[in-house]
Amino acid sequence: xxxxxxxxxxxxxxxxxxxxxxxxxxxxxxxxxxxxxxxxxxxxxxxxxxxxxxxxxxxxxxxxxxxxxxxxxxxxxxxxxxxxxxxxxxxxxxxxxxxxxxxxxxxxx
Amino acid sequence: xxxxxxxxxxxxxxxxxxxxxxxxxxxxxxxxxxxxxxxxxxxxxxxxxxxxxxxxxxxxxxxxxxxxxxxxxxxxxxxxxxxxxxxxxxxxxxxxxxxxxxxxxxxxxxxxxx
Numbered sequence: 268x269x270x271x272x273x274x275x276x277x278x279x280x281x282x283x284x285x286x287x288x289x290x291x292x293x294x295x296x297x298x299x300x301x302x303x304x305x306x307x308x309x310x311x312x313x314x315x316x317x318x319x320x321x322x323x324x325x326x327x328x329x330x331x332x333x334x335x336x337x338x339x340x341x342x343x344x345x346x347x348x349x350x351x352x353x354x355x356x357x358x359x360x361x362x363x364x365x366x367x368x369x370x371x372x373x374x375x376x
Numbered sequence: 377x378x379x380x381x382x383x384x385x386x387x388x389x390x391x392x393x394x395x396x397x398x399x400x401x402x403x404x405x406x407x408x409x410x411x412x413x414x415x416x417x418x419x420x421x422x423x424x425x426x427x428x429x430x431x432x433x434x435x436x437x438x439x440x441x442x443x444x445x446x447x448x449x450x451x452x453x454x455x456x457x458x459x460x461x462x463x464x465x466x467x468x469x470x471x472x473x474x475x476x477x478x479x480x481x482x483x484x485x486x487x488x489x490x
Contacts, residue, residue: 361432362432
């Protein structure tokens with residue numbers, strides 16, 4: 268079992284819709300969770316961090332964490348074509364980030 | 377403030393050759409990390425420096441890989457001799473504190489071994 272699992276996609280949503288990206292992790296003691304966005308050929312860019320159960324909102328982005336289910340999600344409201352990218356879920360473990368393979372999101376006009 | 381800089385952006389070398397990748401972290405960031413993404417796989421941890429000391433090198437694939445961080449500033453990752461399976465994108469990241477806070481990534485070096 269991989270430490271961090273994501274559906275590779277692509278996830279295709281129309282412009283203006285809500286995109287829902289999901290991630291599960293295997294290490295129950297993990298405490299810090301991150302979503303990175305990566306455009307093709309560019310560096311991963313942190314868009315959300317979440318440390319406690321529940322929802323955390325930042326603009327059009329909402330991260331959700333459920334430690335009991337070992338589940339993290341990212342909602343993108345009012346999706347825009349510029350949101351088309353690969354979204355990486357990452358879990359902090361001991362002293363490093365463990366990444367999932369990423370979900371490719373496509374927002375079509 | 378300059379971001380994390382990596383050089384070169386692309387490198388194509390023949391199997392058996394040596395390649396050295398360089399990373400310049402954000403000034404003042406004591407923590408420097410190397411990661412690698414092989415095609416189709418997740419980004420995987422290679423090693424972690426705190427200043428000039430190797431904190432964790434558990435992700436280094438084998439002894440063909442050598443990382444250094446002279447004086448706690450820039451870091452180099454040397455692959456000698458390179459093999460085909462070393463192809464991938466090598467990312468460097470730096471943080472002021474531990475990586476459970478915001479980590480800044482460089483744009484990566486795409487290494488192709490032919």
